[in-house]
Amino acid sequence: MINFILLLVIYIGIYSILSLSLNLIAGYTGLLSLCHAAFFGIGAYTTAILMTGAKLDFWSAMLISGVISSLFGILIGLPTLRLKGDYLAIATLGFGEIVRNLMINWDSLTRGPMGINNIPSPNILGFKLIPSQKWQYVILVWLFVIIIFFILNRIMHSRFGRALSAINDDEIAALAMGINTTKYKIISFSIGAFFAGIAGSLFAVFNQSVSPNTFDFMLSIMILCMVVLGGMGNYLAVIVGTVIIVTAGELPRLLGFSNVIPPQTNQILFGLILVLMMIYRPQGILGRKRLDFGKIIQNSIKKEV
Amino acid sequence: MSFLYTDSLRKEFGGVIAVSDVDFKVEKGSITGLIGPNGAGKTTLFNNITGLDTPTEGCVFFKGMDITNLASYKITRLGIARTFQNIRLFKEMTVFENVMIGRHFKGTHPHLTKNSFINAFLGLIYVKKEEKDIYENSLKWLKFLGLENLHSELAKNLPYGKQRGLEIARALATEPELLFLDEPAAGMNPFETDELMKLIKKIKNLGITIVLIEHDMKLVMNICDNITVLNYGKKIAEGNPKEIQNNPLVIEAYLGKSE
Numbered sequence: 001m002i003n004f005i006l007l008l009v010i011y012i013g014i015y016s017i018l019s020l021s022l023n024l025i026a027g028y029t030g031l032l033s034l035c036h037a038a039f040f041g042i043g044a045y046t047t048a049i050l051m052t053g054a055k056l057d058f059w060s061a062m063l064i065s066g067v068i069s070s071l072f073g074i075l076i077g078l079p080t081l082r083l084k085g086d087y088l089a090i091a092t093l094g095f096g097e098i099v100r101n102l103m104i105n106w107d108s109l110t111r112g113p114m115g116i117n118n119i120p121s122p123n124i125l126g127f128k129l130i131p132s133q134k135w136q137y138v139i140l141v142w143l144f145v146i147i148i149f150f151i152l153n154r155i156m157h158s159r160f161g162r163a164l165s166a167i168n169d170d171e172i173a174a175l176a177m178g179i180n181t182t183k184y185k186i187i188s189f190s191i192g193a194f195f196a197g198i199a200g201s202l203f204a205v206f207n208q209s210v211s212p213n214t215f216d217f218m219l220s221i222m223i224l225c226m227v228v229l230g231g232m233g234n235y236l237a238v239i240v241g242t243v244i245i246v247t248a249g250e251l252p253r254l255l256g257f258s259n260v261i262p263p264q265t266n267q268i269l270f271g272l273i274l275v276l277m278m279i280y281r282p283q284g285i286l287g288r289k290r291l292d293f294g295k296i297i298q299n300s301i302k303k304e305v
Numbered sequence: 306m307s308f309l310y311t312d313s314l315r316k317e318f319g320g321v322i323a324v325s326d327v328d329f330k331v332e333k334g335s336i337t338g339l340i341g342p343n344g345a346g347k348t349t350l351f352n353n354i355t356g357l358d359t360p361t362e363g364c365v366f367f368k369g370m371d372i373t374n375l376a377s378y379k380i381t382r383l384g385i386a387r388t389f390q391n392i393r394l395f396k397e398m399t400v401f402e403n404v405m406i407g408r409h410f411k412g413t414h415p416h417l418t419k420n421s422f423i424n425a426f427l428g429l430i431y432v433k434k435e436e437k438d439i440y441e442n443s444l445k446w447l448k449f450l451g452l453e454n455l456h457s458e459l460a461k462n463l464p465y466g467k468q469r470g471l472e473i474a475r476a477l478a479t480e481p482e483l484l485f486l487d488e489p490a491a492g493m494n495p496f497e498t499d500e501l502m503k504l505i506k507k508i509k510n511l512g513i514t515i516v517l518i519e520h521d522m523k524l525v526m527n528i529c530d531n532i533t534v535l536n537y538g539k540k541i542a543e544g545n546p547k548e549i550q551n552n553p554l555v556i557e558a559y560l561g562k563s564e
Contacts (some may be wrong), residue, residue: 059389060449077448160436163406164408165398165402166395169395169396170399173393174395175376175378176355176377176389177378178382178409178479179406179409180376
C-alpha cells in the first residue's frame with residue numbers, strides 16, 4: 001500500500017511539471033497547445049536513447065532532452081504561432097500525432113511499438129537510485145517540481161511575464177505597446193517544451209522503459225484538464241488540479257475496488273468533473289492569480305505626502 | 306521636411322480602395338486633426354502609419370526615416386504611440402499593470418542583457434532597480450491622467466471615460482514623440498470632452514506632437530493647428546481650422562450638395 005501511494009506521489013510530481021509548463025503556454029500566454037504529450041515524449045525518448053545507446057549519464061541526458069524538446073517547440077512554434085485559437089489547437093494536435101507516429105515507425109531509432117527498455121537508473125553524485133526504493137524517486141521528482149515552480153513563478157513576476165499576460169489579453173494592443181509578440185510567444189512555447197522534456201526525462205528513468213502509446217493525444221488533453229481544473233494562470237492551482245485528476249484516476253485502486261469498478265469509470269469521472277466545473281466554476285478551482293501592486297503604490301504615494 | 310509624412314499612400318482591400326494616394330503630413334509640436342465622414346479611411350490611414358497594416362503602395366516617413374514596412378512594435382519603439390477607436394485595454398489586468406506594459410521596452414537597464422527572458426531567469430539585482438523604474442514612471446503617468454487612486458482596479462471595471470484616459474496613459478508611458486488618438490471623445494459627455502481638451506493641450510505642452518481623428522467639431526476646431534479632411538479615401542482639403550470651415554468641398558462632404 002505504502003508503495004502504491006509513493007508511486008502516486010511520483011506520478012503527481014511528473015504530471016505537475018507537465019501541467020506547470022503547459023500553464024505557462026496556455027494559462028499565461030493564452031496559446032491553446034494540444035501537443036504537450038509530444039514534448040513529454042521527445043524528452044523521454046531522448047533520455048532513453050542517450051542512456052541506453054550512448055551510455056550517457058543521467059544529468060547530461062536530461063539537459064539534452066530539455067534542449068531538444070525546446071528546439072522542437074521553436075520548430076513547431078515558428079510556423080504555427082501566427083495562428084490563433086482554434087487554428088493553433090488543430091496545428092499543434094497535428095504535430096503531436098506526427099511525433100507519436102515517428103516514435104512508432106522509426107524502428108532503427110525508437111525500436112517502434114516495442115519501445116525502449118532497461119533504461120539504467122540515475123546515478124546522483126555517486127549515489128545510485130534503486131527502482132524498488134520509491135522514496136528516492138519521490139525526492140528526485142519533487143525537487144524538480146519545486147525548482148521549476150520557482151523558476152516559472154519568477155518568470156511570471158518579471159517584465160517578461162507581464163508581457164506574456166498582455167499578449168494573452170490583447171495581442172494587437174501588445175504590439176502597439178512595443179512588444180515583439182511573435183518572439184515572446186515562441187520563447188514561451190520553448191520554455192514550456194523545455195520543462196516538458198525534463199518531465200519526460202524523469203519519467204523515462206523512473207519507469208525504466210518508454211513506449212509510444214504513453215504519449216498519445218489523450219495525455220495532452222489530460223494535462224490541459226489539470227490546468228483548466230486548477231485554474232488557468234495560477235501555478236499553485238495547477239498543482240491542485242494535477243493532484244485531483246491523478247488521484248481520481250487511481251481512486252478505484254486506492255480504495256481497493258479495482259476488481260469491482262472497471263478502469264473506464266475514470267474517464268466518466270473526468271468528464272463529469274469537467275462538465276460540472278465549466279458550468280459552476282469556469283475559472284477553475286482557485287482561479288487566476290493576480291499580482292497586487294496596491295501596497296507598493298500606496299507606499300510611494302504616502303512617501304510624497 | 307515634415308516630422309511625419311506619407312507619400313501617396315494607398316491601401317486597397319480587395320477591390321475597395323480605402324485610402325487613395327494620400328499625402329498626409331504632420332508638423333513637429335503641432336496638433337493635427339484628421340476628419341471626414343464615416344468610412345472615409347481615417348482609421349485605415351492610422352493603421353497603415355502605425356504598422357498594424359501595410360500599405361498597398363506609397364511610403365511613410367518619420368523624422369526622415371522610411372518606416373513603411375516596419376513591424377508595429379518597432380514603430381512604437383521609434384516613438385509613435387497610439388490609442389484605439391474601440392478601446393483596447395488589457396482588460397484582465399489592473400490599471401497599474403496596463404501602464405507598466407507601456408513601460409515594457411523602456412525598462413532596459415544598461416547593465417542588463419537586452420533579453421528580458423534571460424533576466425527573469427537570473428533574477429539579477431538590476432532587475433529590482435529596473436522594476437522600480439517601471440513602478441515610478443508608471444505611477445507618474447497615472448497621476449498625469451488622475452487615475453492613481455484606481456491603480457488596483459481591473460481595467461474592464463472602469464467607467465468608459467476612465468478607460469479612454471487609461472489608454473492615453475498607457476500610450477504616454479511609452480514616451481512617444483508622436484501620439485495618435487483615434488476618436489478620443491467618442492461616447493463622452495460635454496463635460497468630459499472639455500476635460501479631454503485640457504488634457505490634449507497639456508500633452509502638447511510636454512512637447513509631444515499629436516494627431517487626432519475626431520467627429521466632435523467643437524473639439525477639433527478649438528485645439529487643432531492643422532486639419533486634413535478625407536472623403537472616400539481621398540484627401541479633399543488641408544489647412545487651418547478657419548480655412549477648413551469655409552472650404553466648399555468640406556461642406557459638401559459633410560452636408561451634401563445643394564440641388
